[in-house]
Amino acid sequence: MINNKKDSRPLVSVITPSYNSSSFIKETIKSVQDQSYSNWEMIIVDDQSKDDSVHVIKSYTESDPRIKLIPLSQNVGAARARNVAIKEAKGHYIAFLDSDDLWMPTKLEEQVTFMQKGNLAFSFTSYSLMDEEGNPLDIEVKAPKTVDYYNLIGNTTIGCLTVMLDRLQFKQIEMPNIQPEDSALWLLLLRQGYQAHGLQKVLSKYRIVSNSTSRNKLKAAYRYWKLLRSQEKLNFVKANYYFSKYAYHAYNKNRGSRPTSIQNGGK
Template sequence: MPEISIITPSYNSSKYLDETINSVLNQTFKDWEWLITDDCSTDNSVEILEEQNDPRIKVFKAKKNGGAGHARNISLENATGRFITFLDADDFWESNFLEEMVNFMKSENAELAYSTYSRCDENLNPTIGDFEADTIVNFNNLLRTCRLSLLSSMYDSKRVGKFYFPEGTKREDHVMWLELLKKIPQGKPLKKTLSKYRMLPNSVSRNKSNIMKDQYLVYKDYMKFSTLKSLYYTANWAFNGFIKYSKIFN
């Protein structure tokens, strides 16, 4: 069994796949498996993935287009590594990401950890300041803002089990992290910049106004909060999202 399982959904990602693939192949830590599920792409993403001549890379094909959460769950079902981490098909890791994260998890006896990441344009040029891993994350502060980005986080499935993504919501990552932090007390910050996030203008996470309802349902439907409590946390999330991405504060 590999030490690390990397989970990736892919959908029409051919434009960035080569850079993402190289960022994984260039990792200094080599004991990993990479489980990529293609979500019924209509471009040549599958062809690019299947050209990779590395037995650690395992490509799956979703039977229907079910979204990123559905694709991640297919990969998770087949994952065998102790440490679970995530990388979307348009993101990028520095070559020491896996090594630094695993060493940190072990030295800190952490069940969950996250690191600082760069926020870049589509050419991986920084656009605003790095998102700093400077706060211990727990369930209560994660309700107000999702500090855990998939591309910069890792958890120990040997200790906490696997956590799957709810389907049918655009906020599946936030729900998953909340469910995990119901079970464990905290996630620890590694204050090193180890990855690059492409802030594409059409990405779901960037269009805050379009997903306000989905965020409200995180609290109302998934956390089972009252309407008033759900509105309160939605307002907190929206305010913190503005602070997170506004160039005024970065």
């Protein structure tokens, strides 16, 4: 439901890249529209989808002016698509939500309050996992209270769908064009001396899609190794040390769908 009353609370810009997302994007948009916090804009950048994603998204932009579609003329990848949205964003806060993931109804309200109370630059939350059909896997990735650069580099514990940034406290927010692009950005921000603060409550649902990069463990591992060597410029010994920690946490996170709770599990 659209709240037409003037909202004095800070505007939150929701950053959503879309590529062939017609199977899930309706549910994702609905989870934003159902937020108890109404002062948001959702900027969806379609990265040259081959399905009817654009048509589906347009049906929402026509009825809800808070939802904005930017169709790209060529395929540029998720990182650049997010950056297009970030440049268009007008919000005090920036939040990230991929086109197949979901938010709990109080996600924005609770996280904005959390950010304001501590005057935080960077926050994230716990999240749960669901399968491709949206069925819960009874797995939770618990947010630690704080994460600094050295915590994160060996453990990709921060779920992109949970992150909120105060754009007024950062000189620049731009995802590097290297995968995993979300972890690459978090490392760049934390390297500046910031800490990421965890709201220890499950407020998002991450969808495990069968053909996603994150499910191809060897490819994901190679890309993280490349990130450590090229962006973080670690020598072989340090890169191997942090990669071993990353692999350990990634293994624990993906060990199965039995009921469990993961502390500091990587996304």
